[in-house]
Amino acid sequence: MMEGEVEPACKQAAVDYLQTALSADPGIKGGEASAPDLAARLAARGMDARPAGTLQAMLPRGEASALEVVYPQYGGLTASLTDASVMLVANQYRVAVGRRDVETLSSTFDVRLQRQAKAWAVTEVIPVSSPAAVAGTPSPAAMSVLAHPGILLPGAARADLLSGAIDDRVSEALLALAQRWKLHVQVIRSGHPINVFATDRVSNHTRGRAVDIWSIDDVPVIDHSTSAWRSVMQAALQVSREVGGPQKIGAGSFTDHVHQDHVHVGFD
Known part of the structure; x- marks a missing residue:
């Protein structure tokens, strides 16, 4: 975790949980990635396997899997620092046993955690690993965002724009900011707490x-001293x-513990 992170142990707990759950080598045990394997991996590290039930579909039988976390951003953190939502954008790499072609799946996860004793524990995992159902036709502004080389979007955010459900003011704001800066988007709609x-x-x-x-010109917002977050906010x-x-x-403008690691732009 980077210097300046609020409660870095909380984010690390979310990252460790997902990487443990979704990193599997089925070749070790007869070529199958089964539910007991997932639970056993988590239990071996002292993690509660119950929240991982939502992840089992992401481990098809006979496929090896590795998870690369792009960035863990807060979706919420109570003032008491006892409850949190960590939104993780991650790339999952899967390959079937006996094959060489690798499937890459861009996913966003809303990981809920509670501080228990002196450690953070995962209590729920809400994955967004497939495109949202198309609810309409993307606007010209949304299509421009999707095509813009300076606006980097995870899979869930791309699906949001394709659905036609995103306010054009969001797209227009991104396009205006992207005239000056390269932007890494964490979430628009899908993957954020309701x-x-x-x-x-x-x-x-x-x-x-x-x-x-979460990142501007390839410098994370959490790197307060070198990121252009202030100019982007202005x-x-x-x-x-x-x-x-x-x-x-x-x-x-506003600030709190949650917004130390990203710039939020919203509209009423």
């Missing part, structure tokens, strides 16, 4: 009205009055 974490308020992400950017405030980041920099 409600603002630990509240009963529906998130603007759920409404298709927000985007989170530019975003020209079009939005819901801009979150490492510091509050003016009217319409």
